[in-house]
Amino acid sequence: MKTVLHRVAALVLAVLCVVGLPVPQASATPATRYTNPIAERRADPHIFKHTDGFYYFTATVPEYDRIVLRRATTIQGLASAPETVIWRKHSSGEMAAHIWAPEIHFINGKWYVYFAAGRSDDIWRIRMYVLETSNANPLTGAWTERGRITTPWDTFSLDASTFVNNGVRYLIWAQQEPGISTNSNLYLARMGANPWTITGTVTRLTVPTLAWETRGYKVAEGPTVLQRNGRIFLTYSASATDANYCLGMLTASASADLLNASSWSKSANPVFATNAATGQYGPGHNSFTVSEDGLSDVMVYHDRNYRDINGDPLNDPNRRTRVQKVYYRADGTPDFGIPVPDGATPVRLKAYNTDRFVRHWEYRAKLEANVSPLADSQFKVVQGLAGSGTVSLESTNFPGYYLRHRDLEFWVDRNDGSSTFRNDASFSQRAGLAASSAVSFESLNYPGRYLRHSNGLIVLQAVTDAQGRADATFALE
Incomplete structure (x- = not known):
C-alpha cells in the first residue's frame, strides 16, 4: 500500500x-488534536513519554496528600486511564503536608519522582524530595525515598525538574533566597553522583521583578525546558495562583555556558496568560511532551475555567490538566498562542x-x-x-x-x-x-x-x- x-x-x-x-x-506536521480538559482537579501536570510506548502522567491532587500516576499509549487516553497512588504523605514530621508538583523522569534505567512537601509541624516549610524505583512499570513498583535535595540555603524550595544538555544533566528549581525579598526565584545546577544530588556552582537564573511576575506574590516557579532549534527555552510560572498566574520564558543557546546567568535572556512579556474570550484563567505550571507520532511538541498545563475565587486560590480544587500543540515562528522560537477553548483543540x-x-x-x-x-x-x-x-x-x-x-x-x-x-x-x-x-x-x-x-x-x-x-x-x- x-x-x-x-x-x-x-x-x-x-x-x-x-x-x-x-x-x-x-x-x-499532522494536526495534533485532543479534547480538553485531560483531567479534572489535577494541577501542576507532568507528562513523560517513555520508550516503552506509554505516556506517564502525574500531577498535584487537591488534597495535597499523595502522589498519583497514570499511563496510556496516547495523551488522550490518559483522561480515562486508571490512576494509581504510588506514595502517600507521612503521618508526621517531614513529607507530611503540602505534597506538591510531582514530576516523573527516567534516568539511567530507573524511575524518579521529584516533588515538594512540607512538615506536619510547619506545612509551609516546603522542601524538595525524590522517590526512586527500578521496576519497569512505575505504577506497580516499590518506591524508595531517596530523601531531600540539598541546596545552599535551608529555605522554601520546590518544583524541581531535570534535563540533559550536551551530555550534562542539570537540575532546575524554585527557591526563596536569603536577602532577596521575593517568594521564589529560579536556580540551576549540575547534578552530581545521583539524581537527587547537585554539585558545583548554583546559578540564580532570574528574579521576579516585572509587573506580570509580581501580581499578588513575587513568584518565579515551575521551571521546565523545551530543547529545540539549537536553543533551550525555559518556561516558568509567575504571580499568584489565581487568574494572574501566567508563563514567562528564558532563552539560552544550547552551546552556551548554562551556568552563566548572562547566557539567558528573559522575555519581556508573558508567553502564555489568561484569556477571557476562551474562558481560560491562570494557565501555568506547565511541562512539555511530544505527540504520538513524535512530530509535534505538546504543552501540558493547568488552568481554571472561571476567574473569581473565594479565599486562597490554593484551597480552590478546580485546576485541571490541559494540552495543546506548540507551534514555531520563522526564527525558531516557540509560539504558545493562547489557552484554547475547552473541547477539541484547534x-x-x-x-x-x-x-x-x-x-x-x-x-x-x-x-x-x-x-x-x-x-x-x-x-x-x-x-x-x-x-x-x-x-x-x-x-x-x-x-x-x-x-x-x-x-x-x-x-x-x-x-x-x-x-x-x-x-x-x-x-x-x-x-x-x-x-x-x-x-x-x-x-x-x-x-x-x-x-x-x-x-x-x-x-x-x-x-x-x-x-x-x-x-x-x-x-x-
Missing part, C-alpha cells in the same frame, strides 16, 4: 511540474501549494505566512452548524464566530442563528482535491464550489483545473 501511495505522490508532483504549478512544500489550515495559512484579519479571511497572533490562524473543526455530515470552522480567539462565505468571499462572523448563516458556514470535508492526505472543504449550499485561496484572499469558487485543485487543498496542522 505504501508503495502505491508513493507512486501516486510522485505522479502528482510530476504533473505539477509539467503544468508549471508550484510544487507543494515538504509534508506538514488546527491551522496550511495551503497545499504555499507555506501560508488561512487567517482572519479584521474579520476577513486571508492567506498569510508567519501569522501573528497565532490564534488568528487557529480554527476548531466542529460539527457543522447545518447538521451532521458537515463541519464548521470556529475561530479560536473569537468563540462563536465562524468562517463563512459572504458574497463568495470568506469572513469570520458571529453566528446569528439564521439558517442562512448555518448554511454559509457549513461544509463537506473531503479528501484533498490535490492530495488525499490533506483536506478540501466543499460548500454545503453551493455544491461544487470550494474554499480556496486566490490572490491572498480566501474565496468560494468552483474548481475546474489543477491550479484550482491545489488552491483548494489544505493540510490541517
Whole structure:
C-alpha cells in the first residue's frame, strides 16, 4: 500500500511540474488534536513519554496528600486511564503536608519522582524530595525515598525538574533566597553522583521583578525546558495562583555556558496568560511532551475555567490538566498562542501549494505566512452548524464566530442563528482535491464550489483545473 501511495505522490508532483504549478512544500506536521480538559482537579501536570510506548502522567491532587500516576499509549487516553497512588504523605514530621508538583523522569534505567512537601509541624516549610524505583512499570513498583535535595540555603524550595544538555544533566528549581525579598526565584545546577544530588556552582537564573511576575506574590516557579532549534527555552510560572498566574520564558543557546546567568535572556512579556474570550484563567505550571507520532511538541498545563475565587486560590480544587500543540515562528522560537477553548483543540489550515495559512484579519479571511497572533490562524473543526455530515470552522480567539462565505468571499462572523448563516458556514470535508492526505472543504449550499485561496484572499469558487485543485487543498496542522 505504501508503495502505491508513493507512486501516486510522485505522479502528482510530476504533473505539477509539467503544468508549471508550484510544487507543494515538504509534508506538514499532522494536526495534533485532543479534547480538553485531560483531567479534572489535577494541577501542576507532568507528562513523560517513555520508550516503552506509554505516556506517564502525574500531577498535584487537591488534597495535597499523595502522589498519583497514570499511563496510556496516547495523551488522550490518559483522561480515562486508571490512576494509581504510588506514595502517600507521612503521618508526621517531614513529607507530611503540602505534597506538591510531582514530576516523573527516567534516568539511567530507573524511575524518579521529584516533588515538594512540607512538615506536619510547619506545612509551609516546603522542601524538595525524590522517590526512586527500578521496576519497569512505575505504577506497580516499590518506591524508595531517596530523601531531600540539598541546596545552599535551608529555605522554601520546590518544583524541581531535570534535563540533559550536551551530555550534562542539570537540575532546575524554585527557591526563596536569603536577602532577596521575593517568594521564589529560579536556580540551576549540575547534578552530581545521583539524581537527587547537585554539585558545583548554583546559578540564580532570574528574579521576579516585572509587573506580570509580581501580581499578588513575587513568584518565579515551575521551571521546565523545551530543547529545540539549537536553543533551550525555559518556561516558568509567575504571580499568584489565581487568574494572574501566567508563563514567562528564558532563552539560552544550547552551546552556551548554562551556568552563566548572562547566557539567558528573559522575555519581556508573558508567553502564555489568561484569556477571557476562551474562558481560560491562570494557565501555568506547565511541562512539555511530544505527540504520538513524535512530530509535534505538546504543552501540558493547568488552568481554571472561571476567574473569581473565594479565599486562597490554593484551597480552590478546580485546576485541571490541559494540552495543546506548540507551534514555531520563522526564527525558531516557540509560539504558545493562547489557552484554547475547552473541547477539541484547534488546527491551522496550511495551503497545499504555499507555506501560508488561512487567517482572519479584521474579520476577513486571508492567506498569510508567519501569522501573528497565532490564534488568528487557529480554527476548531466542529460539527457543522447545518447538521451532521458537515463541519464548521470556529475561530479560536473569537468563540462563536465562524468562517463563512459572504458574497463568495470568506469572513469570520458571529453566528446569528439564521439558517442562512448555518448554511454559509457549513461544509463537506473531503479528501484533498490535490492530495488525499490533506483536506478540501466543499460548500454545503453551493455544491461544487470550494474554499480556496486566490490572490491572498480566501474565496468560494468552483474548481475546474489543477491550479484550482491545489488552491483548494489544505493540510490541517
